[in-house]
Amino acid sequence: MRLLILGTGKMANQHAVRFASLPGVHLVGAVDTDPVRLATFCEAHGIGRAFSTIEEALAWGDFEAVSNVTPDAAHYATTMACLAAGKHVMCEKPLATNYADALTMAEAAVKMGVVAMVNLSYRNVAQIHAARELVQAGQIGTVKHIEASYLQSWLVSKAWGDWRTGQQWLWRLSKGHGSNGVLGDVGIHILDFVAFGAATSIEDMTCRLRTFPKAEGDQIGEYHLDANDSFVMTASFSSGALGVIHASRWATGHINELRLRVYGDKGGIEVQHTHLDSHLRVCLDDDVETGTWRTVEVLPVATNYERFVNAIRLNMQTEPSFRHAAELQRVLDLASESEEKREPQTV
Template sequence: MEQRSVPSRIGTLLVGAGFIADVHAAAVTASARAHLAGIVDTDPGRAAAFSRSHGAVPHTDDLAEALAWPDVDAVVVCTPNHTHLGIGAAVAAAGKHLLIEKPLATTIADAQSLADAFAAAGRVLTAAHSHRHHGYGRTVKDAIDSGAVGRPAHVRLSILGGWIWTGWDAWAADPVASGGHALHNGVHVLDLATWWLSGDPVRVYARGRHQTAAELRINDYLEMVVEYAGGAVAVLEMSRAHRPGSFGLRELQVVGSGGIIAEEWADESAFLYTEGGTGLVPASGVDGFGAQFESWLDTIGGAPPAMPVADAVRAVELAVAVEESILAGRPISLGAAA
């Protein structure tokens, strides 16, 4: 583990004052190793309002100005997906560490460009794939790594919901701003399945629907099949199309040579089925965003990353392949996606 000299409390700048910024701000303020150094938003009024509700921290609509504040050591970016490349490049040039909301970028080339920029700057770049840090994600990964199911060969994961972001005009429903549903939300399940399997994905076949309304500019319902070198397969479902609006469901199943892990949303623990009988994988009630932030601080200090940059680039590649597969109506080989 490479040890780095870091401040006792890392000054953390937030960029973007939308709804997810409150969640990240809570993680910053809950940490004994960091403090909120300020907020940047292109809307001065929104930046000022966020500042008032978070202890009157410094605020501005000028990113370059904020990056020059002496108290800023690291940055958390909570802006629309299509802005990630420009903002991330500015953060790297300023020599700050970065935690950026997923996806890392909306194209493979942009994602790799950010990875290269931070490698050259010698600073930590982490994509905020928070589901790796939620209790269920970590619990399933630990069970697989412990050998509880033998060699994993199949993942079935569905995350279903019934809400359409913040409205019909939300940037997440704009295919240019978001990159499409696969990049904005589908990337969660694509990354989780690949992480659980420790797999090398080779091919993606997907379909999508405008389920809520034909007027939607993105597919709010996705079905995705990912094939891996060695024969493992993941069958994934991501939806924001289910009704009523309060609906929420998560189902997962991991099948291996020695057992099965199965979980539904309501379960605090996952079931483990083996020839020796049925048991429970212990619950892991974890604040995913808080755990993610602390893990990022660990990485800034020199610990191995829980979300390696290469994994974040690969998640973008998978999501881009999903979008291309839907348009083409055929499987897309990894490496062939744009």
């Protein structure tokens, strides 16, 4: 399979390494508006063709699939161009910056009959797949309550680098640079973690967003630091459960941690994923009476990169799909609306 890398920033390097490691996948071209970054990327990954626009790359056209690693605001226009040319696309999250555009992209992918997948990277966590299987098998009974969080500390510590001086972090704090803050950046990850792991979807919710002072005048250079830093969401789910979902970049002591707890009338499960490791714990059967939790060992699962390539080879769709990502974007849009109106929003 011949693959084009669209966008050559930091995350693109991971895409290039992951795809290049798969048998039969060849990185044949790359696109970026920054010629220096583009040249450096192509040299690092042995890519022979370099293009300054997606239009130039599509005019050449000697590739079957595209890995879209452009900034969030560019996902819509670049992906739509690739879909119109009949190319398979893996797009970084979020699929778009609003539900209307995301839905249009999902519908275009279906119309063109191509494989269209969103890189919700925590689908690579084997424990969340095992949790979903337990829920679907009825092992914890009827789900009553869900609790989920995504906690980061990079506004507190320098474990990720210094956000005050790093452009790769500052844009994430600025609405004017295309950021929807923690809600748009990591909110989509924890919403997917919940929807997939608990095998359910949000029906209605209320959300509160908060932006905290971070610099004098809330400004650093060209960056106005006005994007949200934390959110708290209460939700009702299609399974009938009630739940709380929250995320923050001010979570001191948590470099990068996702946690999901799902409680049913027969048992409970907990998934914890950090930058170091992942764990699945369960409280089932007789352990319910003593509140005993046990760690469950799970087997690895195929990565998003592997699933994307296999889906193309088998000519079949795979998850997480554009349609699924569009539905997540709908929840994110309604979360912002809930904050503006200070009232619940029905999904």
